[in-house]
Amino acid sequence: MAKKRGKTKVTELEKLNQDLLDLRLKHTSMALKETHKLKETKKDIARLKTKLNMQGEIND
Numbered sequence: 001m002a003k004k005r006g007k008t009k010v011t012e013l014e015k016l017n018q019d020l021l022d023l024r025l026k027h028t029s030m031a032l033k034e035t036h037k038l039k040e041t042k043k044d045i046a047r048l049k050t051k052l053n054m055q056g057e058i059n060d
Contacts (some may be wrong), residue, residue, distance in 0.1 A: 010051055016045045 020041045026032035 002016065007047060013045065013048050013052070016041060016048065 002059050020038070023032060023041060027035060027038060032038075
């Protein structure tokens with residue numbers, strides 16, 4: 001069961017990375033009004049990577 005949770009977290013990490021890319025593109029085109037979301041998303045990615053590294057799930 002732990003493997004399945006790890007896959008879910010990796011999938012969540014991929015989603016957060018895609019969200020960050022979308023936010024960066026919007027920010028570049030001056031369409032992003034809530035620029036604080038960039039910082040929040042980066043922190044969410046770091047938190048998730050930390051959890052995964054502690055569990056030994058990723059080698060990034």
